[in-house]
Amino acid sequence: MPRFSVIVPAHGVQAYLHECLDSVLTQSFTDLELIVVDDCSPDACGAIADEFAARDPRVRPLHLPANGGLGPARNAGLRLATGDYAVFLDGDDTLTPDALRAIADRIKETGDPDVVVYDHARVLWSGETLRHQRAPRLTEQGPAPFRLDDRPALLSAPTAVWNKACRREFLEREGLLFAPGFYENVPWTYPVLMAAGSIATLDRVCVRYRQRRRGGILGTTSRRHFDVFEQYDRLFAYVDARPALAHWRPALFRRMVDHFVTVFSRRVRLPHGARAEFLRRARAHYARYRVPGVPVRGHRRLRHLLVRLGAHRTYQALWLAARAGRRCGQVLSSALRAAGRGALALHYRVQRLLPLRADRALFSAYGGRGHCCNPGALEEAFREFAPHVRTAWAAHPEHHHTLPTATRRVVPGSAAYWTALARAKYLVTNAEFDTRLVKRAGQVLVQTQAGTPVKRMGLELRGRPAAARGADTAGLLRGADGWDFVLSGNRHSTLVWERVFPAGYETLEYGLPRNDVFQRATRTDVDRLRASLGIPEGAVAVLYAPTYRDYRGDARTALDLERVLRGLGPRFVLLARTHHAHDAPPSGPAYDSPSARAGGGRLLDVTGHPSVEHLCLASDALITDYSSLMVDYANLDRPIVLLDDDREVYEATRGTCFDLRSAPPGAVARGEDELIDIFTSGHWRGSRSTQLRAAFRERFCPYDDGRAAERVVRRVVLGETAARTGAAVTGLPPVVPLDRRHPVPSAAARPAASVPGPSPSFPPAFPAAPTSLMRP
Known part of the structure; x- marks a missing residue:
């Protein structure tokens, strides 16, 4: 059976x-x-x-x-x-x-x-x-x-x-x-x-x-839609034969009337000439099954009135009136929206006639999200190293809670936003502000990018429709023409950006500001972050952060994290984070399985956590695929496992900038079983993985020494110049060599400790622990 x-x-x-x-x-x-x-x-x-x-x-x-x-x-x-x-x-x-x-x-x-x-x-x-x-x-x-x-x-x-x-x-x-x-x-x-x-x-x-x-x-289109009347006759006959179900008659009656109206209003269903007959039948059923004294509220009142009357002409007149009202409302709404757009456009033009404010800077990340990524680190550096510059952040209201209190808030599309775009001297973003931006003489636009390019970007997406999704190549290049500076963390990034965004900007190969926190954090900070996330003491926390799949388009992951957790054993905790491009909640075996919500909090959905850098610090290892996060994480000198299970499909749809298999940051798993074996065998932190990570860090992390944001501010705002001698940058804070950097060790690599209070150099406020996927 x-x-x-x-x-x-x-x-x-x-x-x-x-x-x-x-x-x-x-x-x-x-x-x-x-x-x-x-x-x-x-x-x-x-x-x-x-x-x-x-x-x-x-x-x-x-x-x-x-x-x-x-x-x-x-x-x-x-x-x-x-x-x-x-x-x-x-x-x-x-x-x-x-x-x-x-x-x-x-x-x-x-x-x-x-x-x-x-x-x-x-x-x-x-x-x-x-x-x-x-x-x-x-x-x-x-x-x-x-x-x-x-x-x-x-x-x-x-x-x-x-x-x-x-x-x-x-x-x-x-x-x-x-x-x-x-x-x-x-x-x-x-x-x-x-x-x-x-x-x-x-x-x-x-x-x-x-x-x-x-x-x-x-x-x-068929008269068989009249079958709906016989079906409700059968339903109420079933209820009448069972007196214990009589209390459901009012609810079933309301559902019946709603159903009749739905069939009637879908004009494709009933043949021409049968609509008046349908309403007459509906009126008869209304009278037959109506429960006297039961109130009808809200939008159902009109529906019930139409069915009760059963008048086709009355229904048509009311339907036409409602349709005309909707159209008038749409026209009025469109006119108001157009007037609002026109007023904002005029406001922006007027603001562009006024002098630039040399002491103003506007920041944005991912088109209106919260305080994060390279722009977030630079905004903090502006306030520290160029305190004469007043900063503002463009973010949608739902992200305002992530902004520092000293930073002015503006909402994208508002008059204050267009004022800031027109008059702030410094514009800093990792995406784009607005396609209608007219860059003025004297304005400085800093394109921070959102990490080291691992997957193909910009012009290299031509001929890849799944990834390009109808992108405007000409508009892309027009936007790049407005960039004054582009940030780069390594020579690889510099070469890729200049190839895929060919324009006249200056590349600042100083390191990525968002990685500065990895060199400034202390053990105390790591302990407090793990406690805020609900990671048990003594657990090995593994961050799972897959990248965006253009060919899939949703947050579904093929990896069954519940099965992976069972394979790794009770000491492991998984922090699951989907890519920022996904607006919808994550889905897939890791998120949808009901048993995954009843296992004691070992699987945590941290997609909504505002800082991926904090998640990196809290974890002991990283599982990723083609995400640039692997380069950032390598700065911590902690184990990285590359999941390369859909390489052929990914290369066909998006593609990578270099051969990850020939130069991986650690062990490579070609499937779920291999991934489990890498952890159970200890290969994830073995000598071979350590050697691969060292070579990877040398190639991709030469400048991420904790002072990248400072170098950018000194160059862009304070006008300090840089001269290169070999691998060293002079005239700006010198780069600390890799062998002299000592990032904070993971909790799994040291005895458990809990020291109260954050370090003075680390952001003191941490968000509340995220909801465990194990809980219902």
Whole structure:
């Protein structure tokens, strides 16, 4: 008896069925049977099912003699099923990776409930993926399992079949079968939730629901949409036969009215001339199932009034009035936005006529994020070495809490922002301020960049559409023409920047300011950072920081960190941080597995932590792939493990600036198993890894001695010049050679110690500990 019976009805979906079945058979949880019901499909669906059955004994094809629709096809699959739980999937949809394992874990955690409800995402025909926003959050907090009376909001979840795993014994005991016709999910989903003795939720996207451009039932014009009336007749007959469910009638009535309005308002569904008849039928159902005395609030009042009246002309008049109102509102909003843009443009022009302020500097990082990276380190150096210059930082309000109190805050796009752009002498960023920036004579624009280039950048992305994403090459070069200085941490960076951003700027090969903190931090600082992150004393903290995948576009990681943690042992803690380019929360096995939230805080999501430098200091080792963070981390002289598991795909889509395998910063793992072996065998901090890291540091970290920001400020603001003699820079603070640098050792490389109070040279304020991914 398998754990899951996955039932897939197939009719007219031959173009999508391969992907659907593959998504089931490639699940990491393999205890399943896959029942493919060929609903007398006119295309090759039946043949595809037979092909999969010939390759995999878990596939059980079933060929129906006549087409009966989704409901009867699912019933046929249920009669054949032998699994503990039934999981339904339409033939053009797919399961997400590790979905069945997550569902199985949740079932085990909650004591085999009758129903598990999980989340889904819509995949538009254009390829865009959107998580369902209007549905109630399927939170796992609170008691579990529960009954519908404990969480009645679950009744407003989508009436889908494929977002639930149902215990087969429960379905058989309650006689819950599917009805024929369109909207067959209505008289099945609601009774399943109401009859279930125990329900659990899983806050994870387990299904990708495909919205096809053509061919989908909901996009079909047909009188079969009138089936919705019979489906609600079946639903209320089920409730009437069970007096204990009578208290659900008001909620079901409201859902029915909303559903009628949705069908009617989607003009593509009903044939021309049938709309008035549909409203008359809706009015009859309204009168039949209305619960007197139940209040209707908010936006539902108009809907209920239209259905209660059943007047097609009244509905059309109100719909046209609402449409006209929306258009007027859109026109008014557009006019106001245009007027606001015009006023700001005029304000900017006026400000450019006024004199520059030589004592003002404007900073920004990553297009409006908080105080971080090279601009953040330079802003501190401006206040220390050029105190006559008043600094301002351009950041969106949600990042203002990261800014020092002595730094003025401006919001990108505001009048104050444009004033600062027009009149500040110094403009410092690691990205771009605004494409409408007009650089004035006398302004100094410092492009700090965001690290050492490991992956291809700038002009080298031409011919790589997945990475370039329609980038404006001409605009890129126009922006580079405005740069006065570009920061570089090593000769490699200097050569790459001059090649990929060819312009007339001066390269300051002084080291990267954001790495200064690595030479100034003390053991006390490291101990306090680890305590603030919740790292247990004596644990080995490993920072996992993968780079952005252009070909993927989301924060999903293929690495199963939960499995990695099990392999490494109880002494290890993983700090997981996604790339700053991801605005959405991270996802993947490391983040979505429910069991990953119940293991005692050994897996910490530190994506929201404002300082990656602080995370580096708190950790004992780094796992990364093609991220420039490896160069920064090498300054700490701590172990680095390179995960090179998708090299061919990455090189084809983005590519790297040098061969990482020939000059890695430490041990190289080509997969998850190798990664675990590198740590369990001790190779991650062995002599060979130490030799590789030493050669890497010599090549990429010649100037990161803790005074890079000071050298930049002295050159850019104070006008001090530099002369180079061999590898030394004279006229500015001299560079401390590598063999004379002594960065703070990691906690794992020394006896545990806890000394109160930060060092005077280290930022005193640390953010609160992040939320553990192990907690629900």
